[in-house]
Amino acid sequence: MDDPSEIARRTAAAMERADAAARGAGIRLVDVGPGTAAVALTVAEQHLNGHGICHGGYVFLLADAALAYASNSHGVSAVASGADIAFLRPGALGDELVATAVERVLAGRSGLYDVTVRAGDAVIAEFRGRTRQVPGLAAPG
Amino acid sequence: MDDPSEIARRTAAAMERADAAARGAGIRLVDVGPGTAAVALTVAEQHLNGHGICHGGYVFLLADAALAYASNSHGVSAVASGADIAFLRPGALGDELVATAVERVLAGRSGLYDVTVRAGDAVIAEFRGRTRQVPGLAAPG
Amino acid sequence: MDDPSEIARRTAAAMERADAAARGAGIRLVDVGPGTAAVALTVAEQHLNGHGICHGGYVFLLADAALAYASNSHGVSAVASGADIAFLRPGALGDELVATAVERVLAGRSGLYDVTVRAGDAVIAEFRGRTRQVPGLAAPG
């Protein structure tokens, strides 16, 4: 019950059920562990902007979903206080985008997470999220 | 034809027609001018995360849409190279979120835009976007 | 005694006396008020990098000093949790750089401040600082 990997999986499963926004955007949970997570999105017509490429907002949303799973993986509720994203290459219709989050530092209740969004081997975006644990907050779901 | 306000309006109208992602997310163009734009989103069930509040990804997408209109308003195509967002207050179901973009600096082809997302008078998020003009890029739409 | 402008001035004066780093770097306090501050630096040989222009680190240090004065101006100790800076133009030997800080939002104990660094009318850098009030912390000096 106290196994960190098991805590990460149970928390993520509850979050996945409760997160209508991520589900409606087409985001799927791929993997989760203590301080890490991977999520995926297949770029569809609904994600395209006027240039015919994946809207940066959906690239961010995907990275933000990875951040949410990774930062809540320890079983203590955490919320994002902010993030920076660098857009490096466009995502095309049909691309399978995978966002991988890694905990860089957790100092007290403040965390920093690096999230890389890739299409195959190509890096689409680099994201760094800032989180704060909120022990009093009810777990998602 | 060369009136800056008219160029901003025509460019925005073309972008709005072409941007399936922003439209599908429920984002509406409210106002646009040279270097400025305002867009709105009414928080619906589709935007809620597991905490029952507006997903940060949709708050970002709204701010990013304002950035796109403002940075393309001069009639030269511009793309976002990155952005930073600070999440200050949650957005609730039914809230009317309005994102207002202002051009802070345009130095050569590089631009910085400040976008504030509000629900009424309350500031939900502060976003700063980095753009680069790409004269060779076809206009959206 | 409770006049906000007077509180800002007294706090800044105490900070200026105590801040060996800013003084040694050549930074001078120009103006301060509730939520605002201006500081200046004349670019000297000691500030030049290998390209013969003002080192970005000193441009940041100047902006950070403005942030410190502005965020502590309410008479409650505040510390920077982070900042983003965009370098727009180089600062040259002999330039008088002025950094002006404005409080963008103060939500609970968390603040955001915009700092613009100029040489005359030219914008050298745009900085956005994130702060947190720490009421238990002794005032600087």
Place this chain on the structure above:
Amino acid sequence: MDDPSEIARRTAAAMERADAAARGAGIRLVDVGPGTAAVALTVAEQHLNGHGICHGGYVFLLADAALAYASNSHGVSAVASGADIAFLRPGALGDELVATAVERVLAGRSGLYDVTVRAGDAVIAEFRGRTRQVPGLAAPG
């Protein structure tokens, strides 16, 4: 002559001689390689702010120096267009701060570098720098 490690070392040596700002701030080059660098600073009285801890501006300057060595290590001039820093723990008088830069992505002429500043094992700050290669720019020094 074309060995990447040798190019990195020669470029760094020329930069070190030319960079009066970093030298005057007390920054020492520790190590450099293709896309990486480590620099160090011993916190002295000249670096202390009014709280008696290392001024955030000098923590940034140290990280920025690591960024400069790492981003110029390929023998093509590169300049910083911006950076974000998160301050996690204070640096104390006498601390030996070491900043380690790692190239995260180099896409065309745009680079992203992660720089971690540590005192022993404790992480003092996390920095992410954005660079742009400028082939026409004369090498530092």
